[in-house]
Amino acid sequence: MSNVDVLSLRLGNDQYANLIGARLIDFFNGHAPWQRRLWDVGTCMLLDEVVEAVEWRAKGVLSASALSWLARDAERIIGRDPAAGDRVVKMQLRKALQARLSPGTRHVRLLQALSALIQGGYLERWRNLLNGRPSPERFARAMAAHLLDRGYSMPFLHRWSRQLFKEKVSLAELMERSIELSSRDFESFEVMLPFVSVPGAKTSLTEKNPAWRSASEVRTWLKDHAGDPKGVRQAGGFLYTFEARDHVAAAYLGAQNIDRILARSTLVSQHSSKPEPEGRIWVKGVDRAIRSPRETRNAFLKSLVSESHLYELTHSTDLDDALELLATMNTGSPGPAIASGWAAIESLFVAPTDPDDSEEGRGAVAADRVAVLVAASWPRSDLTTLSHQHRPEVPDLTSRALALASSNRERSRIVGEALLAGRGLNLRDASDQAAAARMAQLMSEPRKTLSDVEAHVASAMRRLYRQRNIVMHGGSTETLTLESTLRTCAPLVGASLDRIAHARLTDDVGALHLATKARLGIDLLSSDNPIHIVDLLE
Template sequence: MHETAALEDATLRHLLEFAADLAAGGDSDFEVLVPFVSVPDYQTLAEGLPEWMPAPATAAWFEAQGVTKPPRHNGAFLFKIRSKDAVAAARAAGALVLRLQARSSFARARRGRLQPVGHVWVGTYPEPLPVQPPARGADVLSLKRERTMYSVMGSDRLDDALELAAPLNEGPPAPAVSGAWAAIESLLYHPGDKADPDSERNRAVAADRMAALVACSWPRAELTALSYRHQPEAEDDLRRELKRARTNAERCQVLATALADGATVALSSPSDVAACQRMAQVLTNPHKELGDVRAVFEGVLRRLYRQRNIVAHGGTTAAVALDSALRTAAPLVGAGLDRLVHAKLTLEIEPLDLVARAENSLALVGDPLGPSVTGLLG
């Protein structure tokens, strides 16, 4: 094993070394206890299962594991899971819980609902772990910013797309992938698009269009966040200029100009320092850097499309890359939907029109007569 670095001194190299060690190691067997507040009809439906543990047996398991403050429960499922580590075992158990909830939704007489406690306990692992991982990061902040979160009477295609993509953050992987791609295709594929002889280009053109849109929105999102994190010990010229800016667009332009001039941005977080370095590279050679970013985003969103095909046409939810494709694509889908919603609410621009603007900006950025990095979408 590589020598473990202290958390505050950890670098990307240490992270990659740890990941390589974890991948090279073998799988282990874990006992994962998933306690439930409510299990309807457990006497007839659960007691015959080897993994079911009634409340007294669950309490005894907690005591044997040294859990001093067990949750209130009415029994539990004890799953035997083989995985790399305790966290991966907890995530696998969370997937089983989603499957249990999906099955229970088909009951004709719904006497209550299947309700997990919210955490799982993995063998002798010292802390309980969430039964479900955090939301996948598909955020559409424009709904709150433009105060339209609860405005549903005037629904249009964008509202339909948001409804389709709703499982993306917290739903089971298969509906999340299917819904996310349905949302993208409903907005960014036109019936008049010519079929490409290469099947990969067929409806996957919607993925490429979403990638262009997100690539254009990325610099401004990064610069906006960095503009609020510049915290020098003594107030400097950049800090004063940022204070005078009245909008986020002005803050972005102030910071972009400062970075282009070689100014130092006072940042404390390593992730912010890395973001600042990325933005400096983008400002130096925007056409190349944004082209590279767009290509990466295209790959991520095309993987989402392929996983959707496996789910929808192959009828399987066991694809090896399903979870990883969803984790990487969800924030991009959220960012793209956010830009589409914002453009519709503030400028009345339709999705395909905004994508045309994004593709044109990516082609011209870096040219003296082209758009600025902070104004790629207008």
């Protein structure tokens, strides 16, 4: 197999290529479960984030320890990225990241230059590395994060990656198309935002606004540029031109303008009428309407239904308060969503009477506790899913055992034991096959794999905390990673609070005790009995 040209392998025909293709589809799928989503930003975005954080540190918005931690994390992550550059480039990166960073210094200029250097040819270097068969997971994560950081929307990339899988392209063609996509310039898109009602539509509020279009003008525009859609109830709308990577990304920029209009309308008078958007966004030349980007955040708690607690409001607890705050992550505009999401975390994961929590920093402590809890939850989540997808034509040892299982804990244990024994699973979906490969790797190296997962989640949660501070103390909602923070963190925050809700409702165990149990369980993991990964929260 070592003589095979890896770039000639085709999606849909070869297991190695399939794992790459399946993970790309997972990472671009806004409805993928939390354990299969992308939790990272890319290498180049990470360097730019460090540079931006230097400015916020100089303004007193971020602490010195927050900037120092980010720089160390960037050094760790980029050091493991083989496409970030050769030994000399990484030596320069370490030199800059380990220096005292402040605005206008040579070290910040060096980081900016290195970011531009790494950005150029990043995917080309990954293409050259493919014949060395890098980890499909690591490669797919790097490529997905890079394309998302370039400004492409998840729905656009999801359709794109699914089409490549359908065409069974070779890895060489996958790279060629990815490189072409990455190198495209921004395009101009006309975006129509219809409104059902617009108070003051025939006053100076709209007449002096060049973006305003009357109901008849909106109707004509939709007929001429959007396939004359039926059932669009509107009293006028706003037409904007955005520079974006794809039409969905342009529509999402339109959604941000809707949020701003609605936010401003609440500042006029509580008795005045409020504008009401139609709910859909139209892009010139695209027949299908586009919905809000919020549908990709997915901070979900399944335990509210499984434990019959969705409508239970008899008495309020700290968990109920946190859930109310968390809901804003799914529904609010980015700034409030970030602030409320973090408030939900800190309210549960910091002990107000523990001096060590205060000494280490409330944000860092809360972020790391979420990370260990999510890492401990990860194995059971995918093992349980796989247990329902194993469907051999002829019943085997695993399927017969699963038929007798009485709980998800037992089902995940059965699947884990099968993987540990080298018994394959009969899985039809490529995403499930990729998950089975990750679980098999987990069984072979439990502590190392979970430590890596924990580090990924910790990076995401610390980013959420930094963004919260920028929103709350810097008053800004225009940072580089605000949208990507919501995209990556909302599902993880939902997963952590889902575990807390389940533990509270079934065993009356609180968040701090559950995080301690997760920490101890991971620290005591042994390769001699890796099946204990399904019991980390028991």
